Amino acid sequence: MLTVEQAFEIILRDVPAPREVVVALEAAAGHVLAEDCASDLDMPPFDKAMMDGFAVRAADTGALEIVEDIPAGKVAAREVGPGTCSKIMTGAPMPRGADAVQQVEKTRRDGGRVTLLEPVRAGQNVAPRAQDLKAGEIVLRKGQSLRAAEVGTLATIGKTRVRVNAKPRVAVLATGDELVAPDRTPGPGQIRNSNTYSVAAQVRELGLDCDDLGVVGDDREAIRARIREGLRRDLLLLSGGVSAGERDLVIPALEAEGMTLRMHQVLIKPGRPFCFAPRVFGLPGNPVSAFVIFEVFVRPYLGRMMGADVARARVRARLETPVTRKIDRVHFLPARVRYEEAEYVAETVPWHGSADLFALTRANAFVVVPIQTAYGKGAEVECLLL
Ligand code: AMP
Ligand code: MG
Numbered sequence: 569m570l571t572v573e574q575a576f577e578i579i580l581r582d583v584p585a586p587r588e589v590v591v592a593l594e595a596a597a598g599h600v601l602a603e604d605c606a607s608d609l610d611m612p613p614f615d616k617a618m619m620d621g622f623a624v625r626a627a628d629t630g631a632l633e634i635v636e637d638i639p640a641g642k643v644a645a646r647e648v649g650p651g652t653c654s655k656i657m658t659g660a661p662m663p664r665g666a667d668a669v670q671q672v673e674k675t676r677r678d679g680g681r682v683t684l685l686e687p688v689r690a691g692q693n694v695a696p697r698a699q700d701l702k703a704g705e706i707v708l709r710k711g712q713s714l715r716a717a718e719v720g721t722l723a724t725i726g727k728t729r730v731r732v733n734a735k736p737r738v739a740v741l742a743t744g745d746e747l748v749a750p751d752r753t754p755g756p757g758q759i760r761n762s763n764t765y766s767v768a769a770q771v772r773e774l775g776l777d778c779d780d781l782g783v784v785g786d787d788r789e790a791i792r793a794r795i796r797e798g799l800r801r802d803l804l805l806l807s808g809g810v811s812a813g814e815r816d817l818v819i820p821a822l823e824a825e826g827m828t829l830r831m832h833q834v835l836i837k838p839g840r841p842f843c844f845a846p847r848v849f850g851l852p853g854n855p856v857s858a859f860v861i862f863e864v865f866v867r868p869y870l871g872r873m874m875g876a877d878v879a880r881a882r883v884r885a886r887l888e889t890p891v892t893r894k895i896d897r898v899h900f901l902p903a904r905v906r907y908e909e910a911e912y913v914a915e916t917v918p919w920h921g922s923a924d925l926f927a928l929t930r931a932n933a934f935v936v937v938p939i940q941t942a943y944g945k946g947a948e949v950e951c952l953l954l
Contacts, residue, residue, distance in 0.1 A: 575834040582846045583872040586733035596714050598775035599732035600875040605708040607725040610698035619693040623656040623666035626690040630683040656936040665946040669693035733875040738771045738801035740764045741781040743809040763807035763858050770862045791821035808853030814903045818850045838922035854922035860900050885912035891943040902931035
């Protein structure tokens with residue numbers, strides 16, 4: 569049996585390198601940059617007024633003659649000489665001669681003249697040319713995740729097509745004779761399929777698309793056919809059928825497809841067993857187990873495939889509910905973590921085990937309990953924030 573750390577290493581070793589694609593600016597959000605991006609211009613491109621008001625010479629006092637009106641998008645025609653000023657709008661280029669802007673609220677206008685009610689410093693309310701960026705300067709680097717601010721920055725520097733890591737395409741497939749679709753009322757011995765929905769939601773939380781291949785019964789040949797379909801994507805996530813039971817046919821199906829299993833048993837609870845072969849995870853059927861294996865292994869796998877850091881935050885917290893039972897596996901316990909009086913505080917939520925998905929709806933974290941460990945109330949524990 570493998571420890572979580574050993575399993576993690578084996579899995580990450582098999583992650584394919586990100587594929588690069590060029591996408592339009594409109595589609596760039598959520599990707600990771602595969603190139604450095606330099607600005608094609610200074611930003612701001614000219615000395616720019618930062619307030620609506622009057623462009624003045626800071627040293628001037630008294631009533632100043634207004635020589636021009638400069639809206640945004642227009643270049644001043646007149647120079648501001650001693651005793652004069654120009655009316656200016658936010659975003660407009662400064663006229664020659666002026667070195668400051670007094671905001672309109674701090675002036676009194678009298679026909680063609682204006683008096684500053686407060687003096688201004690040279691440079692006040694003016695953003696000098698190239699203050700933010702110089703032409704040719706690299707502003708976004710390869711490996712950076714493109715969020716809203718980065719997308720706006722790409723627009724600013726005129727980068728309308730951008731090289732990024734392709735988003736992996738993922739498919740989910742549930743296996744199990746007992747499974748029915750959520751819109752059906754289960755008959756005797758049946759339950760509703762929830763895993764393809766929860767797992768697909770976990771995939772989509774990473775900003776990735778996920779194809780739902782539905783449910784297949786416990787039939788080796790049927791599972792093989794769906795595996796072939798699923799492997800047209802970058803990653804296939806199966807659920808159920810990975811234990812040692814007679815009707816657990818995912819592993820025989822993967823082997824019949826010529827896949828080499830990299831692992832089967834890992835010292836984790838919930839979640840033992842699951843299986844991994846390159847580009848395929850066989851997640852456990854129990855919903856919380858599938859959820860945990862996704863968080864611990866699949867999420868970092870997809871992150872590596874995207875070239876992005878998608879790790880969940882881990883914090884140290886003070887435990888309010890003791891953990892008495894020592895087990896021979898790393899135990900992930902659903903918990904609520906809150907920040908209180910300058911520390912994180914964790915309490916485990918009542919939970920009936922790996923089938924009890926409802927407990928997870930009351931949790932926002934897992935307490936991660938190492939092998940053969942018990943905790944008293946008040947112990948400092950590691951929590952994985954969801
Ligand atoms: P298995 O791993 O196939 O032995 O399934 C373990 C448990 O998880 C069984 O109680 C199954 O009924 C349940 N289960 C399997 N697949 C799903 C699914 N897609 N949604 C909800 N429960 C499932
Ligand atoms: Mg099953």
